[in-house]
Amino acid sequence: MIVNWTLIISLQLLSAIKMAASRSPRFRIVRGKIISIKNAPWQVSLQVDRAHVCGGSLLSPSVIVTAAHCTQIYSAEEFRIRAGSNYWNSGGQVVQVKKITEHPMFNAATFENDVAILHLRAKLKLNRFTKSIHLASKEPQEGDRVSVSGWGATHDNSTNRSPVLLHANLKIISRQSCSASGYAKKERGITSGMICTSGNHKDACQGDSGGPLVKGGKLVGIVSWGIGCARKDYPGVYTNVAHYRNWILSNKNN
Structure with a gap:
């Protein structure tokens, strides 16, 4: 059997591109409040x-x-x-x-x-x-209160960045709940290297990527990805610092 490797590789690349496109890196804080750099x-x-x-x-x-x-x-x-x-x-x-x-x-x-x-x-x-900031040695638990900060716009579809630092208070949700959210319909896996938050229409978004998720003065997460910003059924996903x-x-x- 003759295998068309060019076609197979092209299809695999297209699949990877589609998956990445549906997972948005985070650029802004939605419904955040101004915070002094002294507090972060x-x-x-x-x-x-x-x-x-x-x-x-x-x-x-x-x-x-x-x-x-x-x-x-x-x-x-x-x-x-x-x-x-x-x-x-x-x-x-x-x-x-x-x-x-x-x-x-x-x-x-x-x-x-x-x-x-x-x-x-x-x-x-x-x-x-x-x-x-110190790294957390244990990952936060479901219900824990955390805070995310960054610069950027405050609306899902806006590209204008805030000139001043913003933050939002969020709550940790379980990996199981996160996996069973809208991501389940899109077959988006939540691994042990990820943690998720919900925030009553508050969220990190594109451009806040890489920024801190903090609990008790320790770094518990790194802003990573999500679908949209502060959208219902799509929690914010962060790199799990304790895991790494x-x-x-x-x-x-x-």
Whole structure:
């Protein structure tokens, strides 16, 4: 039997593209409220050509953790980060990125293993506006209250970013409930490397990608993906920090 490998590969690629297109990376906070950087001093803005593209969290004066899908199409030399400011386009400290380490098993179609480490060219000066955050060692439980922050528009179909940092209070839902939501109809798997939230019409969305989900001052999640923004039956999905804690720590100092 003669196998048309070109056709098979093309069909597989088309399937992956369709799956990725239905899973939207997150660019904004829906129905968020203004928060001072003093209350989220680990929050940073990842920027390319002086434009905000993603969020991130400060792990040390020279190390940022973010989502791997944020770094897929850019080189380290193209990135800079802004820390210590309420605004993504002014204030605080700006430092260039030296090196990017993406999780080697990141899947751009399913958003599995959506985590990356950025090493900076210079150390940030820590102060009350710029502080590192500890990684959670245990994943949050169903019903736990968490907070997400980032810059961006406040409506699902808007492309305008908020110039000021926003946050929203959310609630953790079980992986089982998340899997049985609208994602079940679309056969979207929620793995052990993911956690989900609901928020009474509040949500992270495209551009908040890579930003922090926090509980009790510890990083429990990284903004990853979802279908739409704050849509009924489609919870927000985050990278489960506790699941990747060892990988993050082992690559933090490399």
